[in-house]
Amino acid sequence: MKEFFKKYSYTMIKLFVNQFAIAFFGIGMAFVSAYAGNLKLRVATSIGAIIFYLFLLYAHMWELGAKDGISAQARDTSRGLWRGFAIGACANVLNILLAITITVTSLAKVAGGLGQAATSAALMLEGMYFGILSVPVGGVVLSEHAWSYFLITLPAILVSGLAYIIGSYNLHATNILIPKNKDVKNNGRPQ
DSSP states (O other): OHHHHHHHHHHHHHHHHHHHHHHHHHHHHHHHHHHHTOHHHHHHHHHHHHHHHHHHHHHHHHHHHHHHHHHHHHHTOOOOTTHHHHHHHHHTHHHHHHHHHHHHHHHTTOOSHHHHHHHHHHHHHTGGGHHHHTSEETTEEGGGOTHHHHHTTHHHHHHHHHHHHHHHTTOOSOSTTSOOOTTOBTTTBOO
């Protein structure tokens, strides 16, 4: 366990910093669309920010999975396909703790203070979901439902895990992230 954190702590921090940066982008887009008074635009910009965030996660975790897959193949060891999910969960540990705090305070009917602070912090850290969480469902906006804070952490964990697995097996959906070498042809053999 200690070696896991030693090897992947930089990746976890990098994923969290990416989330933080995209959160501000998402919040900015939500405020601009809210100022325009357009709920559809707010939801659309939020979906765009989420897709951008998940793409960044995918690209980073795919690369990590590819490196670990090559290493495992060279050493003839297990690929450890669980690592991507674990890295994604560790990178989202603050989000999960905030979701737990929001849930406990809402179930205990604790008014004010801690619950509101946790909700504000969660909305700031996961700002790419800000527009979607402002959608009313059953007369109440989604940000008022405690379960929604657990739900918004799942895409990041799932994308991290699946991208790591796909990268570990060196599978590609497109060639968009694959650098091309124009000097080398015929399956890597120089002419």
